[in-house]
Amino acid sequence: MxxxxxxxxxxxxxxxxxxxxxxxxxxxxxxxxxxxxxxxxxxxxxxxxxxxxxxxxxxxxxxxxxxxxxxxxxxxxxxxxxxxxxxxxxxxxxxxxxxxxxxxxxxxxxxxxxxxxxxxxxxxxxxxxxxxxxxxxxFDSAMTVALEAIDNISDTAASHNRTFVVEVMGRHAGDIAIWAGIAAGSDAIIIPEESYDIADVARRVDAGRAAGKDYSMIVLAEGVMGVEEFVKQYSEVAPHQSVRGVTLSHIQRGGNxxxxxxxxxxxxxxxxxxxxxxxxxxxxxxxxxxxxxxxxxxxxxxKTKHKVREDLYELNLELTERIID
Amino acid sequence: MxxxxxxxxxxxxxxxxxxxxxxxxxxxxxxxxxxxxxxxxxxxxxxxxxxxxxxxxxxxxxxxxxxxxxxxxxxxxxxxxxxxxxxxxxxxxxxxxxxxxxxxxxxxxxxxxxxxxxxxxxxxxxxxxxxxxxxxxxFDSAMTVALEAIDNISDTAASHNRTFVVEVMGRHAGDIAIWAGIAAGSDAIIIPEESYDIADVARRVDAGRAAGKDYSMIVLAEGVMGVEEFVKQYSEVAPHQSVRGVTLSHIQRGGNxxxxxxxxxxxxxxxxxxxxxxxxxxxxxxxxxxxxxxxxxxxxxxKTKHKVREDLYELNLELTERIID
Amino acid sequence: MxxxxxxxxxxxxxxxxxxxxxxxxxxxxxxxxxxxxxxxxxxxxxxxxxxxxxxxxxxxxxxxxxxxxxxxxxxxxxxxxxxxxxxxxxxxxxxxxxxxxxxxxxxxxxxxxxxxxxxxxxxxxxxxxxxxxxxxxxFDSAMTVALEAIDNISDTAASHNRTFVVEVMGRHAGDIAIWAGIAAGSDAIIIPEESYDIADVARRVDAGRAAGKDYSMIVLAEGVMGVEEFVKQYSEVAPHQSVRGVTLSHIQRGGNxxxxxxxxxxxxxxxxxxxxxxxxxxxxxxxxxxxxxxxxxxxxxxKTKHKVREDLYELNLELTERIID
Amino acid sequence: MxxxxxxxxxxxxxxxxxxxxxxxxxxxxxxxxxxxxxxxxxxxxxxxxxxxxxxxxxxxxxxxxxxxxxxxxxxxxxxxxxxxxxxxxxxxxxxxxxxxxxxxxxxxxxxxxxxxxxxxxxxxxxxxxxxxxxxxxxFDSAMTVALEAIDNISDTAASHNRTFVVEVMGRHAGDIAIWAGIAAGSDAIIIPEESYDIADVARRVDAGRAAGKDYSMIVLAEGVMGVEEFVKQYSEVAPHQSVRGVTLSHIQRGGNxxxxxxxxxxxxxxxxxxxxxxxxxxxxxxxxxxxxxxxxxxxxxxKTKHKVREDLYELNLELTERIID
CATH class of the missing domain: 3.40.50.450 (Rossmann fold)
Structure with a gap:
């Protein structure tokens, strides 16, 4: 050769x-x-x-x-x-x-x-x-950029006591969403591989607020739906929350x-x-x-499908399933 | 007191x-x-x-x-x-x-x-x-975040030899656009304070490519129009270019x-x-x-209006007004 | 409970x-x-x-x-x-x-x-x-900060065509050195777990220069010796190189x-x-x-000893063992 | 031409x-x-x-x-x-x-x-x-890198309730020290252009602690003296404080x-x-x-001498001159 x-x-x-x-x-x-x-x-x-x-x-x-x-x-x-x-x-x-x-x-x-x-x-x-x-x-670089962006957004979210939905990349795979979502301490992570109940998402966000959080973060993988559509649906079940949507899009792809x-x-x-x-x-x-x-x-x-880390997904469900008396 | x-x-x-x-x-x-x-x-x-x-x-x-x-x-x-x-x-x-x-x-x-x-x-x-x-x-922080995002996007833009339009914050003021735009070496900067000719923008991008650039960057202040609308109009005058639009939105507001x-x-x-x-x-x-x-x-x-730095705006026009023989 | x-x-x-x-x-x-x-x-x-x-x-x-x-x-x-x-x-x-x-x-x-x-x-x-x-x-955070610092230093190293020795943390373990060193494309990595021949290190650096590199980078784990002592010893075997030493110290420990x-x-x-x-x-x-x-x-x-990743260490030896005819 | x-x-x-x-x-x-x-x-x-x-x-x-x-x-x-x-x-x-x-x-x-x-x-x-x-x-880039490093170090400083002395670049000019020092909210800034009383520095640090700070930061321009020497002198007047010194050196010069x-x-x-x-x-x-x-x-x-911004230097003196009853 x-x-x-x-x-x-x-x-x-x-x-x-x-x-x-x-x-x-x-x-x-x-x-x-x-x-x-x-x-x-x-x-x-x-x-x-x-x-x-x-x-x-x-x-x-x-x-x-x-x-x-x-x-x-x-x-x-x-x-x-x-x-x-x-x-x-x-x-x-x-x-x-x-x-x-x-x-x-x-x-x-x-x-x-x-x-x-x-x-x-x-x-x-x-x-x-x-x-x-x-x-x-x-993957690690994209997750890192996504996380830094979510961290940035959380400054604004907290300043206004808002709920933010951040759409990250992942058409078929929720990996970026899961990793960045857990790392950001987010209230809910929505990925293509798992079904979700939007009312349950809102309930977790409310529980977080009741427990003292001054902002809420939902991380959405793009494969589920666009963030605008999600915010629309979400606002219907949680009209009392002040919600904003952000799409990170191409910034996730670049950087060192x-x-x-x-x-x-x-x-x-x-x-x-x-x-x-x-x-x-x-x-x-x-x-x-x-x-x-x-x-x-x-x-x-x-093989038809990549396997997402279910342990991480389940972990986030657990962490945000707070006991409210 | x-x-x-x-x-x-x-x-x-x-x-x-x-x-x-x-x-x-x-x-x-x-x-x-x-x-x-x-x-x-x-x-x-x-x-x-x-x-x-x-x-x-x-x-x-x-x-x-x-x-x-x-x-x-x-x-x-x-x-x-x-x-x-x-x-x-x-x-x-x-x-x-x-x-x-x-x-x-x-x-x-x-x-x-x-x-x-x-x-x-x-x-x-x-x-x-x-x-x-x-x-x-x-301002300096927001400009810095915007610039880092544009730098990130330029990695992808270059990899695909694409033109990117990046929408930055600024409803009435083009300051973030001008500073981040010049700093990024962008081909064109579109701000609310100055009129522009979209065909001239495309011409500058083409001239940059002819001069050897492997990607092109247009920075758009949100006050002019949304990036989707801009990309639509731009694609009509420059159908030969591969163009993508990105909105930075709330990430510009946060971070240290x-x-x-x-x-x-x-x-x-x-x-x-x-x-x-x-x-x-x-x-x-x-x-x-x-x-x-x-x-x-x-x-x-x-006072009705903030004064944008015209010297910077003019400078960018000059730098991208290349001589093509 | x-x-x-x-x-x-x-x-x-x-x-x-x-x-x-x-x-x-x-x-x-x-x-x-x-x-x-x-x-x-x-x-x-x-x-x-x-x-x-x-x-x-x-x-x-x-x-x-x-x-x-x-x-x-x-x-x-x-x-x-x-x-x-x-x-x-x-x-x-x-x-x-x-x-x-x-x-x-x-x-x-x-x-x-x-x-x-x-x-x-x-x-x-x-x-x-x-x-x-x-x-x-x-570990991942410290390695990341170390790597960013080495990247920063490489800008200066290249501008002056210099060899830099960067001392990273690790009293008994070469992990930060190995990861950051490979990631930075460094010419040599010196860790407590492996012996080294300083003349061989200099030879690799010279080979890199002969192959077209415009700077050289040696990553040194603190457990081996202080960077000043290393630079002193190194300068004796490679007097023709312009060498500088840097200690990253506490910056590696902090940051998000x-x-x-x-x-x-x-x-x-x-x-x-x-x-x-x-x-x-x-x-x-x-x-x-x-x-x-x-x-x-x-x-x-x-257990007396942590196991370093030898595959990574060996890989770097291989990558810098260039053929010079 | x-x-x-x-x-x-x-x-x-x-x-x-x-x-x-x-x-x-x-x-x-x-x-x-x-x-x-x-x-x-x-x-x-x-x-x-x-x-x-x-x-x-x-x-x-x-x-x-x-x-x-x-x-x-x-x-x-x-x-x-x-x-x-x-x-x-x-x-x-x-x-x-x-x-x-x-x-x-x-x-x-x-x-x-x-x-x-x-x-x-x-x-x-x-x-x-x-x-x-x-x-x-x-200057702005070097100051930015220095500040980020000081921010990083402050995480560790706070974790251990320590005083850190960070040596930044500036052989004849205290500009990096002043800007990064104020931006970091540091307790004292030592520059070549201004004399200082090391006991007064220690007093300010103590006053900060008494006022509730969980760490202290002193920024030292290299032109004054090396950080090791400074820490030695400082430890003599403030033996009750846990002090560490760090030199940022070449990392300040690089980066985007x-x-x-x-x-x-x-x-x-x-x-x-x-x-x-x-x-x-x-x-x-x-x-x-x-x-x-x-x-x-x-x-x-x-001209023999660059003029440092005295207003910034004086400001920091003022901010750290707290009233202790």
Missing amino acids: KRIAVLTSGGDAPGMNAAIRAVVEQGLHHGIEVLGVRFGYKGLVEGDFIPLSIADVHHKVKRGGTMLYTARYPEFREEATQLLAIEQLKKHEIDGLIVIGGDGSFGGALALTKLGFPAIGIPGTIDNDIPGTEYTIG PTGRDRVFATLMGAKSVDLLIHGQSGIYVGIINEELAVFDIVETLE | KRIAVLTSGGDAPGMNAAIRAVVEQGLHHGIEVLGVRFGYKGLVEGDFIPLSIADVHHKVKRGGTMLYTARYPEFREEATQLLAIEQLKKHEIDGLIVIGGDGSFGGALALTKLGFPAIGIPGTIDNDIPGTEYTIG PTGRDRVFATLMGAKSVDLLIHGQSGIYVGIINEELAVFDIVETLE | KRIAVLTSGGDAPGMNAAIRAVVEQGLHHGIEVLGVRFGYKGLVEGDFIPLSIADVHHKVKRGGTMLYTARYPEFREEATQLLAIEQLKKHEIDGLIVIGGDGSFGGALALTKLGFPAIGIPGTIDNDIPGTEYTIG PTGRDRVFATLMGAKSVDLLIHGQSGIYVGIINEELAVFDIVETLE | KRIAVLTSGGDAPGMNAAIRAVVEQGLHHGIEVLGVRFGYKGLVEGDFIPLSIADVHHKVKRGGTMLYTARYPEFREEATQLLAIEQLKKHEIDGLIVIGGDGSFGGALALTKLGFPAIGIPGTIDNDIPGTEYTIG PTGRDRVFATLMGAKSVDLLIHGQSGIYVGIINEELAVFDIVETLE
């Missing part, structure tokens, strides 16, 4: 650059040259390759986003397009590909592998919603990655190079029990 | 607590007791007073929001309500009042002064939109105040106590040329 | 307040009153107890330090002193005690249990050096806790109450594989 | 990159090409020039340090060396030079101007110690520049280009009363 390539695909996530840096450093360690593919699978098909040196990546380890850019490219589902990509890879004498992205992006890596070109995935998505791995690059995101991205980036060298492909590198693990992409794509 | 009171009114702003702390410390320095009024003018009328000690305020200097709470209370425009407030103040043997808030809140301080009870204002609003003073408590906000809040808080002691009232303390200054509230309320 | 108490002991760690809050909320959930003991074991002996309500703790979840204060109190190793503590606990009709602190603090909890008073520990120390649990409250610290602190705080209710004592609650686990304090105290 | 160059000299300061970006953008606006000189005056003499495009600078506006690097180069005080620089400038067909740095660096700009090559200065130093201008690039630093850097960067075009030289651009101003370098270098 003389030369490999790395690309990022799907939504950007803080820590992707740390993974790219690890791929480059580990490649160099093994005497392998590393090319970056710009704009994901689109750039792969178009041959948008750039050489990656230590100098290119050493500052990037601490920055959010992806230095290789990313792009939507549904065309890559077609085998004809995949074959064009392999043509480009061969033309540039590349022996293996590392794909950093979500499970959608892993589909492309799997397709290339099936067509004879070895590819390996690294989970990069702020939603933490990839079946198999317990950790995806960007946390240490945790950078460390796991580094672990997985280096491991993916080792696996390619050892002839593996059609897999992705992830984390189980805080340690590196390898997952089959076929199985991953067949 | 044996005992004074302090309240916060209107929207909360980071740094208000630093002003409260300075009032308490300076009061104590002069042997004056300081009471806090909770929930602004509403609490004033209801007699919601609490004693304030060094122990109560010394941690608060670094925190956002207002430890005294704030509330909307349009009833205070009525003289009958104002007289109730004076009754409460006299009942608690209070000799003077300090009001931290926007120019709307200063109206109450003026009314009390006219009815014979000495009151002094301190400008506290993130919008920086009070006529007279060049500085209001909270910046050093600048705390220092000026401290200066103004201490000064307001000195002025009360020297028998002044019906005025507010502000900042001109980085120094303390005193302003007449009557004149302030008669 | 009608009434329990909670104290913090040893060095403060961000997230301790989140644990206290969870104890209070979970206590209330079970109809149990919670008292806070101020100043650790010292306050326990002196009967420095305060009632803790939801209102007292709900803002604290997001703040560093410990709202209950902490103090050194070697006297608590004496059985006579321990008996005085039990006297105070009984006098205040307290049925169980939760101790948040390091393994030294757990010794006190064990002693009380042996004397017939049920006590349970929660690991709180930024060093992450408690045998058994993989996680201690405060990260989401991760707050979430695990909350999990462990709630669990400790459940365990007390179920009649358990002489144990501590920790985390294994990201899940709650229970550890015997006797065994913990017998 | 067809082509100009820009360099950074002396210690790096956050916001220097924003100034460089403004020079490039404003140059382009006027149809002028901009070259960057790497490593300050050293690079000038060695001809280490690089072209600067919009693409090179547009991400840098938000980053600390200097993208052009900086270096010490005392040799530039010799006229022979200065003539070599002019030779390089002429060889590269450069018509004017912009120097971002401290007043020491302005000396070089003045020397070049006297030798017939037009040069203009921009004040960039975190110390805010340049005679004339009220503002230097980097604040909005204020970026905005003023942008204003000054653009103005410097305009001035060069209008045939001016031997001057530097600064800020008076929050507005652009121009200063003579000769006069600046003759």
Whole structure:
């Protein structure tokens, strides 16, 4: 193995650059040259390759986003397009590909592998919603930004003795909501994976106030519904509360990655190079029990649902289920 | 003067607590007791007073929001309500009042002064939109939070080579937009005080891309229009660009105040106590040329418009007016 | 069980307040009153107890330090002193005690249990050096602050093309050094658990420069030696490099806790109450594989050494062992 | 004027990159090409020039340090060396030079101007110690980092009821100490410009404790003495206090520049280009009363001392001079 390539695909996530840096450093360690593919699978098909040196990546380890850019490219589902990509890879004498992205992006890596070109995935998505791995690059950073925003909002909420509903990212997964919600000491957390009774939510908020809280916080995952709709429904069951809704949206995606995101991205980036060298492909590198693990992409794509941490969700229910005499 | 009171009114702003702390410390320095009024003018009328000690305020200097709470209370425009407030103040043997808030809140301080009870204002609003003073408590903090959010968003914008429109606070004043916009190196800044040509905005964005930028940033003050409407209009003139809109909303209001906000809040808080002691009232303390200054509230309320920094606005126009051959 | 108490002991760690809050909320959930003991074991002996309500703790979840204060109190190793503590606990009709602190603090909890008073520990120390649990409250926050400081320093290091040695906390454990060091993309990490060859460190730094890096970063755990001594030794083997040393010291201990610290602190705080209710004592609650686990304090105290993550350490060696032709 | 160059000299300061970006953008606006000189005056003499495009600078506006690097180069005080620089400038067909740095660096700009090559200065130093201008690039960012560190430390200080002495940067100027000190609500601020009585400092700390503070903070500018020496002296007059010393050192220099630093850097960067075009030289651009101003370098270098804000210093004395009965 003389030369490999790395690309990022799907939504950007803080820590992707740390993974790219690890791929480059580990490649160099093994005497392998590393090319970056710009704009994901689109750039792969178009041959948008750039050489990656230590100098290119050493500052990037601490920055959010992806230095290789990313792009939507549904065309890559077609085998004809995949074959064009392999043509480009061969033309540039590349022996293996590392794909950093979500499970959608892993589909492309799997397709290339099936067509004879070895590819390996690294989970990069702020939603933490990839079946198999317990950790995806960007989740810790996104959760951190969401939490800081909720902390900020709580200053205003307290000043006005208000209830705030904060919509965080997570179309199918409530992970950001659960983690940021518990960390913020919020009164209720609403996620796509669990049903809820809006009157019960209001009751918990009232109980918190009765117990002496000077503001209330509800964290809502975007996959449940938009915050405006939620506030509307909520105001009907809790007309006595002063409620405001806020959507955090894109700010959650950016900023410098946390240490945790950078460390796991580094672990997985280096491991993916080792696996390619050892002839593996059609897999992705992830984390189980805080340690590196390898997952089959076929199985991953067949699984329908990411598992949310129910213990945390239940814990929050418990903590806000106060006894009122 | 044996005992004074302090309240916060209107929207909360980071740094208000630093002003409260300075009032308490300076009061104590002069042997004056300081009471806090909770929930602004509403609490004033209801007699919601609490004693304030060094122990109560010394941690608060670094925190956002207002430890005294704030509330909307349009009833205070009525003289009958104002007289109730004076009754409460006299009942608690209070000799003077300090009001931290926007120019709307200063109206109450003026009314009390006219009815014979000495009151002094301190400008506290993130919008920086009070006529007279060049500085209001909270502006620097809000601008800082807005800028960090825009920086975060730029990571994502660059990763996807996108144009982002970020709506920041400022109903009548473009100050947050101008400062954060220039600091972020944004392509265009849209504020209520200046007209703009949306096609020219798109042209500047295109010129930036032609010059090598890998993302574009437009900062929009909320007073112009909502970001969704703006993105809609913008997409019509620039259909070739990939545009996203984000509203920062309430996150701008919270968080620990910046050093600048705390220092000026401290200066103004201490000064307001000195002025009360020297028998002044019906005025507010502000900042001109980085120094303390005193302003007449009557004149302030008669002025219709805050002056935005045109030099900064013009500068940004110049910087983004690139030569394209 | 009608009434329990909670104290913090040893060095403060961000997230301790989140644990206290969870104890209070979970206590209330079970109809149990919670008292806070101020100043650790010292306050326990002196009967420095305060009632803790939801209102007292709900803002604290997001703040560093410990709202209950902490103090050194070697006297608590004496059985006579321990008996005085039990006297105070009984006098205040307290049925169980939760101790948040390091393994030294757990010794006190064990002693009380042996004397017939049920006590349970929660690991709180930024060093992450408690045998058994993989996680201690405060580690993630301290690592985050250390990393941000190293990121800051790298701006200056790059501007001057310098080598910086940054001393981070960790008297016996290299955890902060390893995590922050990898996350920062540092050239070398020096920890108490592993020997090193200072000439090899210099060689790695030179190799990084030869590969195009415009600055170099060495992360040193305080347990190895002071940074001044290290810089002195290092300058002798690498006289051609421009080297500076920095000690982060106490800034690592403070600041708002990260989401991760707050979430695990909350999990462990709630669990400790459940365990007390179920009649358990002489144990501590920790985390294994990201899940709650229970550890015997006797065994913990017998173990001599915390296990550092060797995989991370080895990874960094690999990444900086570049091929130079 | 067809082509100009820009360099950074002396210690790096956050916001220097924003100034460089403004020079490039404003140059382009006027149809002028901009070259960057790497490593300050050293690079000038060695001809280490690089072209600067919009693409090179547009991400840098938000980053600390200097993208052009900086270096010490005392040799530039010799006229022979200065003539070599002019030779390089002429060889590269450069018509004017912009120097971002401290007043020491302005000396070089003045020397070049006297030798017939037009040069203009921009004040960039975190110390805010340049005679004339009220503002230097980097001060607000350094003060912000120092304040955040002090805030962090106060968590620990409070947890242990301790007194902390924090040494901040400022060899000759107490500006960082004064601003961060007041903003942190510190008990005493020790700066090179003002004498102090260490027993009085201890008395203020004691008075704060008597008034209910649960920790004490003393901010010390490095120019007074090292923190270890101060703590030693302090402990002699206040043996009853538990005192710790911390040096912030290099962390103050890095990190993303604040909005204020970026905005003023942008204003000054653009103005410097305009001035060069209008045939001016031997001057530097600064800020008076929050507005652009121009200063003579000769006069600046003759002035011996920067003026610290005495009003802030006096204010802090007043606030901590509590009445104790």
